Amino acid sequence: MVDLSVDLGFIGLKNPVIPASGTFGYGEEFLPFFNLDLLGAFVFKGIYKNKRMGNPPPRIQETPAGLLNSIGLPGPGMKELKKIIKRVYQSTSTPIIINVCGETDQEYLDVAEYFDRMEEVAILELNISCPNVKSGGRCPAQDDKHTYRLVKQIKQSVSTPLIVKLSPNVTDISAIAISAEEAGADCISLTNTFLGMAIDLESRKPLFSKIVAGLSGPAIKPLALRLVWEVARCVHVPVIGMGGITTGQDVLEFILAGATAVQTGTINLIEPSASIRIIKEIEQIMKEQNLMNLRELRGTLKT
Amino acid sequence: MKEETGTIVENHHIQNEYYLIKMRADHVSKQGKPGNFIMVSASSTLEPLLKRPFGIFDLNPPYIWIYYKVVGRGTRLLSTLNPDDKISILGPLGNSFPVLENETILAIAGGTGIASVYFAIKEYLKNNKVSLIYGAKSKNDLNFLHSLETISLAGLYLYSDDGSIGIKGVVTADIKKIINQHGITITISCGPDEMLNRIFWIIKDLKTDDYASLEAIMGCGFGICQSCVVETRNKEYKQVCTDGPVFKMEEIQW
Numbered sequence: 001m002v003d004l005s006v007d008l009g010f011i012g013l014k015n016p017v018i019p020a021s022g023t024f025g026y027g028e029e030f031l032p033f034f035n036l037d038l039l040g041a042f043v044f045k046g047i048y049k050n051k052r053m054g055n056p057p058p059r060i061q062e063t064p065a066g067l068l069n070s071i072g073l074p075g076p077g078m079k080e081l082k083k084i085i086k087r088v089y090q091s092t093s094t095p096i097i098i099n100v101c102g103e104t105d106q107e108y109l110d111v112a113e114y115f116d117r118m119e120e121v122a123i124l125e126l127n128i129s130c131p132n133v134k135s136g137g138r139c140p141a142q143d144d145k146h147t148y149r150l151v152k153q154i155k156q157s158v159s160t161p162l163i164v165k166l167s168p169n170v171t172d173i174s175a176i177a178i179s180a181e182e183a184g185a186d187c188i189s190l191t192n193t194f195l196g197m198a199i200d201l202e203s204r205k206p207l208f209s210k211i212v213a214g215l216s217g218p219a220i221k222p223l224a225l226r227l228v229w230e231v232a233r234c235v236h237v238p239v240i241g242m243g244g245i246t247t248g249q250d251v252l253e254f255i256l257a258g259a260t261a262v263q264t265g266t267i268n269l270i271e272p273s274a275s276i277r278i279i280k281e282i283e284q285i286m287k288e289q290n291l292m293n294l295r296e297l298r299g300t301l302k303t
Numbered sequence: 304m305k306e307e308t309g310t311i312v313e314n315h316h317i318q319n320e321y322y323l324i325k326m327r328a329d330h331v332s333k334q335g336k337p338g339n340f341i342m343v344s345a346s347s348t349l350e351p352l353l354k355r356p357f358g359i360f361d362l363n364p365p366y367i368w369i370y371y372k373v374v375g376r377g378t379r380l381l382s383t384l385n386p387d388d389k390i391s392i393l394g395p396l397g398n399s400f401p402v403l404e405n406e407t408i409l410a411i412a413g414g415t416g417i418a419s420v421y422f423a424i425k426e427y428l429k430n431n432k433v434s435l436i437y438g439a440k441s442k443n444d445l446n447f448l449h450s451l452e453t454i455s456l457a458g459l460y461l462y463s464d465d466g467s468i469g470i471k472g473v474v475t476a477d478i479k480k481i482i483n484q485h486g487i488t489i490t491i492s493c494g495p496d497e498m499l500n501r502i503f504w505i506i507k508d509l510k511t512d513d514y515a516s517l518e519a520i521m522g523c524g525f526g527i528c529q530s531c532v533v534e535t536r537n538k539e540y541k542q543v544c545t546d547g548p549v550f551k552m553e554e555i556q557w
Contacts, residue, residue, distance in 0.1 A: 025527045032304050032305065
């Protein structure tokens with residue numbers, strides 16, 4: 001019997017597969033497809049303090065092996081989300097992760113503190129890739145000092161374990177990861193989407209109203225794998241890897257690169273039960289390779 | 304709503320870029336209602352990445368029919384499928400047209416919009432009077448005319464932009480006249496946004512109840528990606544995949 005469990009230090013998960021924010025709704029949409037108890041954990045769609053409409057359409061464009069999105073994080077606001085969390089909590093014992101967003105540091109703090117008070121919330125994931133209205137639209141993730149300041153402030157105010165989710169759209173991701181760790185992050189997850197854009201030749205305009213958009217899907221897997229490898233080498237806290245994962249083999253590659261757990265993203269939109277298939281594939285490969293547990297494999301990349 | 308693997312029975316090339324697939328799909332064929340759609344992928348390699356949405360053209364368990372026009376990579380690949388080939392399906396999805404009895408219904412279809420109203424028309428004919436306005440660019444874009452002539456419609460009005468079949472003009476040309484003539488109480492429409500927009504402004508002051516099935520670029524089809532939004536009159540976004548695809552026309556900001 002292979003052991004799929006992983007230990008993030010602050011929490012143990014029954015397996016390393018966690019559907020990512022924005023690709024898994026609020027979990028309950030997937031109840032027609034599988035039992036949420038089968039997952040390692042799952043992340044709710046990112047939440048701001050107040051209700052948001054999101055961006056005007058078009059919001060997505062398919063690219064070769066990828067998906068560009070400019071959804072704009074629509075959501076019901078944190079008070080409405082609280083009701084949803086209470087409802088979903090009734091249907092599963094799997095840890096619920098809330099993805100915390102903010103247009104200002106204060107908003108991040110308000111949202112984090114609000115969910116810190118809910119026993120149903122196991123973990124907070126700080127989405128530091130939100131455009132910050134007080135930094136001219138730059139997001140905290142693009143500045144190691146801002147990342148440090150924000151994470152420090154939140155860690156001082158909340159007791160729920162905190163994952164900091166990094167953006168790949170930086171020159172030196174290690175510097176940001178180290179800042180987050182030094183500020184007290186319990187875990188680092190990466191990567192968010194890669195900035196890209198699409199142009200409509202006929203109108204000679206950008207396809208998306210915000211001009212740039214985020215690229216996800218299998219197209220970014222090699223890019224994400226490199227970043228996870230780089231970050232895992234320079235921080236001591238556990239790393240959750242993500243970017244274009246579609247198979248159990250992909251997961252084991254991220255674990256070899258140093259990830260303790262992984263998040264599945266775009267594939268959840270295409271194949272709702274993908275995370276369950278992926279868990280089975282991991283188990284199958286472990287059996288074939290005589291691996292008793294995932295610790296044996298983590299970070300053992302031969303270079 | 305379920306993930307299932309369908310089996311192609313026939314991928315009939317109707318004419319030009321138009322095809323009609325008959326496939327075995329046990330779950331969708333039992334659960335599907337008029338107005339529902341399915342997400343389909345003909346690829347086993349995640350290329351193209353996303354499934355594509357198609358209205359259920361018709362069903363007769365364990366079979367369903369999908370009418371499509373080849374417009375891009377997804378539909379091109381679909382057109383290469385042969386009998387016994389497998390196809391990945393998610394469905395049935397979305398809401399459906401209302402259940403009606405003893406009404407006098409007008410269906411309005413533009414181009415491939417017929418794909419989303421044909422099944423509804425057949426169901427409605429059991430307990431209602433139904434007329435159809437059906438138009439497209441030319442006779443090469445208007446299909447199923449033989450079937451439409453045999454299903455006892457109260458009226459069938461064909462339009463083409465080039466006059467190659469039916470009346471030369473757009474489907475909206477005589478809507479008011481047809482509504483008055485038949486005493487229409489309900490309209491259902493599907494077609495390009497521009498056509499639906501024109502229909503709305505023409506019939507908004509009439510006493511008919513008006514429904515439209517909307518088309519949208521979709522990522523997932525079941526409410527997760529939130530990409531297929533449409534703006535409503537009270538300045539909110541609704542999702543075509545889960546709040547629709549059928550909307551009361553007055554709900555939408557035209």
